[in-house]
Amino acid sequence: xxxxxxxxxxxxxxxxxxxxxxxxxxxxxxxxxxxxxxxxxxxxxxxxxxxxxxxxxxxxxxxxxxxxxxxxxxxxxxxxxxxxxxxxxxxxxxxxxxxxxxxxxxxxxxxxxxxxxxxxxxxxxxxxxxxxxxxxxxx
Amino acid sequence: xxxxxxxxxxxxxxxxxxxxxxxxxxxxxxxxxxxxxxxxxxxxxxxxxxxxxxxxxxxxxxxxxxxxxxxxxxxxxxxxxxxxxxxxxxxxxxxxxxxxxxxxxxxxxxxxxxxxxxxxxxxxxxxxxxxxxxxxxxx
Numbered sequence: 001x002x003x004x005x006x007x008x009x010x011x012x013x014x015x016x017x018x019x020x021x022x023x024x025x026x027x028x029x030x031x032x033x034x035x036x037x038x039x040x041x042x043x044x045x046x047x048x049x050x051x052x053x054x055x056x057x058x059x060x061x062x063x064x065x066x067x068x069x070x071x072x073x074x075x076x077x078x079x080x081x082x083x084x085x086x087x088x089x090x091x092x093x094x095x096x097x098x099x100x101x102x103x104x105x106x107x108x109x110x111x112x113x114x115x116x117x118x119x120x121x122x123x124x125x126x127x128x129x130x131x132x133x134x135x136x137x138x139x
Numbered sequence: 140x141x142x143x144x145x146x147x148x149x150x151x152x153x154x155x156x157x158x159x160x161x162x163x164x165x166x167x168x169x170x171x172x173x174x175x176x177x178x179x180x181x182x183x184x185x186x187x188x189x190x191x192x193x194x195x196x197x198x199x200x201x202x203x204x205x206x207x208x209x210x211x212x213x214x215x216x217x218x219x220x221x222x223x224x225x226x227x228x229x230x231x232x233x234x235x236x237x238x239x240x241x242x243x244x245x246x247x248x249x250x251x252x253x254x255x256x257x258x259x260x261x262x263x264x265x266x267x268x269x270x271x272x273x274x275x276x277x278x
Binding site for chain 2: 045047058061065081082083084088089090108109114115
């Protein structure tokens with residue numbers, strides 16, 4: 001089991017394990033937002049992954065995009081555009097963000113990272129979001 | 140030849156052609172910054188690419204990361220972290236940003252997209268940046 005940087009704990013919660021990555025749900029009801037963390041210690045950049053794992057990472061990012069769309073649908077706010085980002089300026093452990101965007105979201109058309117304050121999920125919405133994402137990720 | 144959205148023209152300039160992507164140099168001396176545009180018409184999301192082309196895109200993004208590092212070295216500002224982003228909220232044609240970051244850059248640790256005003260390159264620096272990037276991309 002790879003060590004997950006504790007910085008992820010406050011902002012996101014565990015959702016699913018895929019062949020390469022742990023998938024976490026960002027605790028921010030403003031956007032359907034998943035984070036993928038490859039389960040290999042010591043990675044910082046995409047270039048640190050071998051080519052097979054790079055392919056796996058991108059496949060899992062595409063699958064997570066479908067899960068993000070499913071969250072948006074389930075909460076009555078269908079996703080209009082996916083944003084994928086690998087930054088890691090603050091938390092170095094390699095991770096990829098997959099975020100569903102809409103023209104009426106609070107950061108549109110700018111990026112979401114570091115913008116504004118996260119909005120916690122209502123407990124019901126959180127259950128709906130988790131179930132919708134898992135319906136895709138567990139296929 | 141794929142049609143490149145005219146929105147790219149003002150902010151970046153053509154640099155190189157890779158097997159899948161046109162590579163452009165962002166006209167912003169604040170960061171070494173390349174943009175990859177897959178040469179297939181009608182793409183918006185990564186999921187629109189077939190799996191072979193997804194692998195090519197990621198390989199070319201990793202190569203572009205090396206080119207971004209080479210620009211930073213050549214201009215005396217070595218890159219400390221790569222940021223890779225696929226947003227497309229404003230310009231829908233599928234494109235991937237590869238940006239070199241430093242803790243002393245004007246947007247650190249936030250994202251670069253839509254932040255502050257681009258700084259034009261000095262003409263000499265532009266030539267140095269282009270040569271450094273091409274030294275990697277043409278290997």
